[in-house]
Structures are given as C-alpha cells and as structure tokens.
Amino acid sequence: xxxxxAAQTLITVAPTGAEADKSAVPALxxxxxxxxxxxxxxxxxxxAVIHVHIRDEAARPTLDPGRLADTxxxxxxxxxxxxxxxxxxxxxxxxxDRLAVLDASPDGCSLTCGTVNFGDEVFANPWPxxxxxxxxxxxxxxxxxxELFDLGHVATLxxxxxxxxxxxxxxxxxxxxxxxxxxxxxxVHALAAAVAALPEGAxxxxxxxxxxxxxVMFGALAAGGHxxxxxxxxxxxxxxxxxxxxxxxxxxxxxxxxAAQRPPMRPDAARTLLGIPxxx
Ligand code: KMH
Ligand code: ZN
Numbered sequence: 001x002x003x004x005x006a007a008q009t010l011i012t013v014a015p016t017g018a019e020a021d022k023s024a025v026p027a028l029x030x031x032x033x034x035x036x037x038x039x040x041x042x043x044x045x046x047x048a049v050i051h052v053h054i055r056d057e058a059a060r061p062t063l064d065p066g067r068l069a070d071t072x073x074x075x076x077x078x079x080x081x082x083x084x085x086x087x088x089x090x091x092x093x094x095x096x097d098r099l100a101v102l103d104a105s106p107d108g109c110s111l112t113c114g115t116v117n118f119g120d121e122v123f124a125n126p127w128p129x130x131x132x133x134x135x136x137x138x139x140x141x142x143x144x145x146x147e148l149f150d151l152g153h154v155a156t157l158x159x160x161x162x163x164x165x166x167x168x169x170x171x172x173x174x175x176x177x178x179x180x181x182x183x184x185x186x187x188v189h190a191l192a193a194a195v196a197a198l199p200e201g202a203x204x205x206x207x208x209x210x211x212x213x214x215x216v217m218f219g220a221l222a223a224g225g226h227x228x229x230x231x232x233x234x235x236x237x238x239x240x241x242x243x244x245x246x247x248x249x250x251x252x253x254x255x256x257x258x259a260a261q262r263p264p265m266r267p268d269a270a271r272t273l274l275g276i277p278x279x280x
Contacts, residue, residue, distance in 0.1 A: 007262060008257075008262055008263055008264065008265040008269060009221070009226055009227060009253075009254075009257035009260070009262045009263065009264055009265060010048055010049065010203075010205060010226035010227070010264075010265045010270050010273060011046050011047045011048060011049070011226070011227050011228075011229065011250060011253050011254060011257065011264050011265070012047065012048070012049040012050070012051055012084070012175070012205055012207075012226070012227070012228040012229075012230075013038075013039075013042040013047040013049070013050055013051070013228075013229060013230045013246055013249070013250050014050075014051040014053075014207070014228055014229070014230035014231075014232035014233055015028075015029050015035065015038045015039070015042065015050065015052075015230045015231055015232065015246040016028060016029055016030060016035065016052070016053045016054070016055065016230075016231065016232055017053050017230075017231065017232025017233070018053045018061035018086070018088075018089060018090035018091075018232075019090075019232075020231065020232075020235060021059075022055070022059035023059075025231070025235055025242075027231070027242070027243060027244055027245060028231055029231075029246065030055040030059040031055075032054075032067075032070065032071060032074055035052070035054070035071065035074075035075070036074050036075060036078050036079075038245075038246050038247070039075055039078065039079045039081055040078055040079055041245065041246070041247040042081075042246055042247050042250045043079050043080065043081050043267070044247075045247045045250040045251045045254055046250055046251070046253070046254030046257070046263075046264030047081065047250045047264075048081065048082060048264065048265050048266060048267045048269070048270035049081060049082040049084055049108070049267075049270055049274075050075065050079075050081045050082070050083060050084065051084045051086060051110060051145075051228065051230070051232070052071060052075070052083065052084065052085050052086060052106075053086045053089070053090075053232065054067050054068060054071050061089065061090040061093075063089050063093055063097045063098065063100070063101055065100055065103055065104065068085060068101060068103075068104035069103070069104045069105075071104070072085070072104045072105065072106050079267075080266075080267040080268070081267055082107045082108060082267055082270050082271060082274065082276055083106045083107045083108070084106060084107065084108040084109060084110060084145060085101050085102075085104060085106040085108075085109050085110075086101070086109070086110050087099070087101045087102075087109045087110055087111060087112075087133060088110055088112050088123065088147065089101075091118055091121040091122065091123050091124070095129045095132075098129075098133070099132060099133055099136060102136055102137065102140050102142050105140070105142070106142060107142070107143060107271075107276045108142060108143040108144065108145055108274065108276060109137060109142050109143075109144055109145070110144070110145050110147050110175070111130070111133055111134060111137065111144040111145065111146055111147065112125045112130075112146075112147040112148075112149065112153070113125065113130060113146055113147065113148055113153035113154070113156040113157045113160065114130070114149070114150060114152055114153040114156045116149040116150055116153075116180065116182050116183045117181070117182025117183070118180060118181070118182055118183075119180075119181045119182065123149075127156070127159075130156065130160060131160065131163065131164065134160055134164055134167075135164055137167065137168055138164070138165070138167065138168055140168075141168045141169075142168060143167060143168050143169040143171075143173075143274050143275055143276050144167050144168070145173050145174065145175050145274075146172065146173070146174040146175070147174075147175050147177055148174055148175065148176050148177065148194060149177045149178075149180055149182075149183035149184065150183045150184045151184060151190075151193060151194060151197065154194060154197040154198060155197075157172075157174070157198075157199065158199060161199060167275075168275070169274060169275020169276055170275050171201075171203070171273070171274060171275040172198075172199050172201065172202040172203075173202065173203045173204065173205075173273070173274050174198060174202055174203070174204040174205075175204065175205045175206070175207065175228055176191065176194050176195075176204060176205070176206040176207070176216075176220075176225075177207055177209070177233075178190060178191065178206060178207065178208045178209065178212055178216050179208045179209040179210060179211075179212030179213075179216065180209050185212070186208035186209060186210075186212025186213075186215060186216045187212070187215055187216075187219075188215065188219040188222075191206060191216065191219045191220065191223065192219075192223065195223055195225065203225075203226065203273065204225050204226065205220065205225055205226035205227055205228045206219070206220040206225050206226075206227070206228065207227070207228035207229065207233045208233070208234075209233050209234065210233075210234055210235075210236070211234075211236070213229070213233060213234040217229070217253060217256060218256070221256060221257065221260040221262070222260075224262075226265075227253045227257065229246075229249040229250060229252070229253045230246050230249055230250075231243055231246050231249070234249070237249070237252075
C-alpha cells in the first residue's frame, strides 16, 4: 500500500500542455516571457513544481533542444520551482526527440508508464521506450515522475522498478492523470483502485482532465495525495467560466489544501520529498 499521508500538499502546475491552441485560448502561456511570468505567479500562489511543455514561435508544441535549455535556464533564474520537463510532448513527437529532452538537464521529467488512447489519437509509450527513458533518467540523475493514465500503467511501473531498480533520487513519486478520454475515469473509485495498487512507500499526486478536475482534487486531498492543476489539464474554472490565469487554479488548490489541514509545500520541501538535490 502506498504512503498516502503527509503534513503538506505538493502542488504541481502544468500551465501549457501540447494540445490547446493559443488562438482559441489567449490566456495560455506559450512564449518564454509568458511562461516565466506564469511560473512566478504560480509559485507565489503555492506551486512547488512546474510541469513544462514549450511552444515554438508559431505557438505550436515543440521539443526543440535549444528552446528547452533556454526555458530551464530562465525558470531557474526567476523561480525556485522544481522544473519538470515533459517527455510526453505531443502525440506526434518521436521517441528520439522525447529522449533528448533530458539533454536540457531539468530537475525532473515526466515518464508515462504505458500507451493510452488519447481522444482520437494514441499517446504511444511501448515498454522498450519506457525502459530506455527510465534508464536515461538514472544515468543523468533526472528525477522521474511516473505518469499513470490507467491501472495497467501501475502494473508497468512495478515491472520497471523490478527490472531496472530505484529511480534517481531514490523515491517513487507518481501522478495519476485521470479523465483522459481513453484512460481511467476521473472519479474516486478509480482513484482508490490506483492508489491501492501503487508501490510501497510511493507518494502520488492526481489531476483530473476537464470536468473531472474538481472530483479528482477533492478525492486526492481526502486520500492524502498531492495535487496537479493547470491549463494543460483544464481550461474551465467552472461551468461556462474559462480559466483566465493558471495562478487561479493554483490559488484554488492551495485554498482547498489549507482547508484540508495540509497547506502547500514550498519548493525546498518538495526537493526533499522528491529526492532532488538543493539548487541554491
Ligand atoms: N501531451 C500528451 C500527449 C507528459 O507530459 O508527459 C502527453 C503528456 C504527458 O502531456
Ligand atoms: Zn504534460
């Protein structure tokens, strides 16, 4: 049974993602300046980790190595946030480009533990790629966060740890990504089943896509988990009310975490929890 209790709540913000269109969602941070401003605001609101996807000059998703390195440097310069780069990218990205994300030397990275239908598309994560990416995180000492979109992904996480040993930093931290059309539903029944199946001693956060954001957030807080919020996962603050700033999602998560008597964790405490070396 995974560890589920902690005195504080780790809040991750996922501000951009690879799916939303800037033209349809003007509040989406897509330039480096917009991303840094968002990161600062979200840190002040209670975020400790930032999950980063970047865009090119036309606001299209990209894994350009130079842009990734510049992004890590700018976020390090301006915030204390734990910088977690996405290795999921967009569904169209190649495995080679996704592996090369680690060249930007982030603090951490996402590592999805299986293929999943993703709306009308497929987010491909076959076992050989998962294993290659995991072993690269171990070599580079980049701390992975295991992204679990379905119960089968939990089984693959167990296989990965048995096959290749513990992660960089020595601690297993997972993120339950719930409510993706094609993945596990975003409800408390699926949440409880996934949490019960996690490796012994693992910590976890959860995020609910779209309208599952609130039930998943309440369920995660009730079960002792951590939270991920942001415009990668939901573009509506409430029915008929679009998100205007990522920070308002972090502010709401922080308020609920305080109400649950587990206030937001600061980035230095998040580094300790996740096994990421102190930066300053
Ligand atoms: N954009 C999705 C296809 C991750 O960041 O690692 C994959 C994703 C997961 O967002
Ligand atoms: Zn992502």
